[in-house]
Amino acid sequence: KTAALIACACELGARFGDPDLPGARLDQVRRAGVQMGHAFQLIDDLLDVFGDDALGKPRWADLDGAWLTLPFIRLLGAQPQWAGPLLGGRPDASTRQRVRRALAEEGLYDGLTAEAGALLDEALGRLAWLPDSPLKATLFDTIDFIAKRRR
DSSP states (O other): OHHHHHHHHHHHHHHHHOTTOOHHHHHHHHHHHHHHHHHHHHHHHHHHHHOOGGGOOOTTHHHHTTOOOHHHHHHHHHOGGGHHHHHSSSOOHHHHHHHHHHHHHTTHHHHHHHHHHHHHHHHHHHTTTSOOSHHHHHHHHHHHHHHHOOO
16 A cells, blocks of 8 residues: 555656656656555564654554564564464563564564665666756655664
8 A cells, every 4th residue: 555655646746747758757756656665664564563662653553453564474484383473463562572583583674674775776776867856856865764764
């Protein structure tokens, strides 16, 4: 959902900014938006577990809401024994600590952070042709913001 929303916003901005933009260029903008959205969501999923309370984002909301996000799905793929704790409802504080440790030990924090970074690098590459302007600067600042969202 996040990727579709950001892709739509990017595409609409491009269409309104240049109604004569060739289809191939418009596709690059839309694809960059998809990549930005995927990266944003990957980082958001990680912040749900590893985030700092100072961010103002409630932690463990995904698992409490019974949403298996990519970090949890990948953990289950690597360590199926987590099915009970991850699928069994709201885990207690001790289980949350063990889940966090397992995610880190599997390299999922670093791996998914790297995946998000690669997506954002690809998005920047797709948008390199844009002429310099305040709008391009804002778009690139947004990509930088997504990349820097951390604990």
